[in-house]
Amino acid sequence: MLWKRSAVLRFYSVCGLLLQGSQGQFPLTQNVTVVEGGTAILTCRVDQNDNTSLQWSNPAQQTLYFDDKKALRDNRIELVRASWHELSISVSDVSLSDEGQYTCSLFTMPVKTSKAYLTVLGVPEKPQISGFSSPVMEGDLMQLTCKTSGSKPAADIRWFKNDKEIKDVKYLKEEDANRKTFTVSSTLDFRVDRSDDGVAVICRVDHESLNATPQVAMQVLEIHYTPSVKIIPSTPFPQEGQPLILTCESKGKPLPEPVLWTKDGGELPDPDRMVVSGRELNILFLNKTDNGTYRCEATNTIGQSSAEYVLIVHDPNALAGQAGPDHALIGGIVAVVVFVTLCSIFLLGRYLARHKGTYLTNEAKGAEDAPDADTAIINAEGSQVNAEEKKEYFI
Secondary structure (H helix, E strand, O other): OHHHHHHHHHHHHHHHHHHHHHOOOOEEOOOEEEEOOOOEEEEEEEOOOOOOOEEEEOOOOOEEEEOOEEOOOOOOEEEEEEOOOEEEEEEOOOOHHHOEEEEEEEOOOOOEEEEEEEEEEEOOOOOEEEOOOOOEEOOOEEEEEEEEEEEEOOOEEEEEEOOEEEOOOEEEEEEOOOOOOEEEEEEEEEEOOHHHOOOEEEEEEEOHHHOOOOEEEEEEOOEEEEEEEEEEEOOOOOEOOOOEEEEEEEEEEOOOOOEEEEEOOEOOOOOOOEEEEOOEEEEOOOOHHHOEEEEEEEEOOOOEEEEEEEEOOEOHHHHHHHHOOOHHHHHHHHHHHHHHHHHHHHHHHHHHHHHHHHHHHHHHHHHHOOOOHHHHHHHHHHHHHHHHHHHHHHO
16 A cells, blocks of 8 residues: 555656646747748747647648648648757648648647637739720720739729829729639729820739739720821021922821812912922922912811911012111111210310319409509419419319
8 A cells, every 4th residue: 555655646746747847838839921822831939848749730620740740641731840849831832721720739738739820812813904995086085994803802903194193093892702812993084185195004903912013904095186287387587589398297196198288278379389298388489479378287087177377478688688787776876975975075174164264263353352552462472372272172
């Protein structure tokens, strides 16, 4: 009886030591996110482990690895590292069905576990733009729809026109049949004009699975519109006897060809001198009879447009006179300047002369007021002295 009692005590003592040693052992895991078709690494670590086994199991609670021993026959699952402190496995070619909660178990007493959630991102398919029918007439309302499927979570769609984002769009999200991924679509409505011809409209799909490289679809617009017409003369001042070229610059889609030239509402009066070559009207030798209104008319399948040019043939001599300096005007200006200069000199001389006469008169007045000859001489000499002083002061 004593030996049995001793054996039981030793058993409980060993169990207590094992339990005490296992209290500091905890498995550590981290959640993992992977793109569909990629490889996920599941790692379980234990800082303190006294040779206790580690195990990975899937969301269905099927054992994948027990220490370094593979338990589930799945060629996609491989051992990465196995030790007393770590058990890491890899799952390649991950599918949406692999998503879920995986469990790492540390077989202590009691068993301790740690959860790691595997998130699988569904990659959106390349977007497609629909609704464009070429060509589109200027002023029509255009509706373009961009759609992409297979994204998880739902992708974001953005529109750009001439590299400028368009904000006013419609967005629709629908769950796919697998109830895991989404199909998203966006609709863009706008009225087109001739400036939209040749413009690229871009649909861009943004998603976290694309690693900052969005998928895009592009549609180049083709807009048909009526012609616009402008007449450009070869010289701004047509002169008699010289040639003149009038160029009819017409833009439209389809391109208007050819253009029609008329004068004063009728046909060109002198076909020998007025030659039409493509979009140009060449008048070989201008004369006064060529004066009038010339009209260029351009037509395509969408419509018709025209422009007018009023021709006035100038006399070469008149133009030369207008172009030369106005000698009469220049002579008049010179005469005025000379007259003002002479008047200024005359007025200045007269002012100086009057000032000198006043000075001499005051000098003589001193002698006239003396009572006798001697006093007159003295006053005259004094006045002469004063005159010298005044002359110095004047200078």
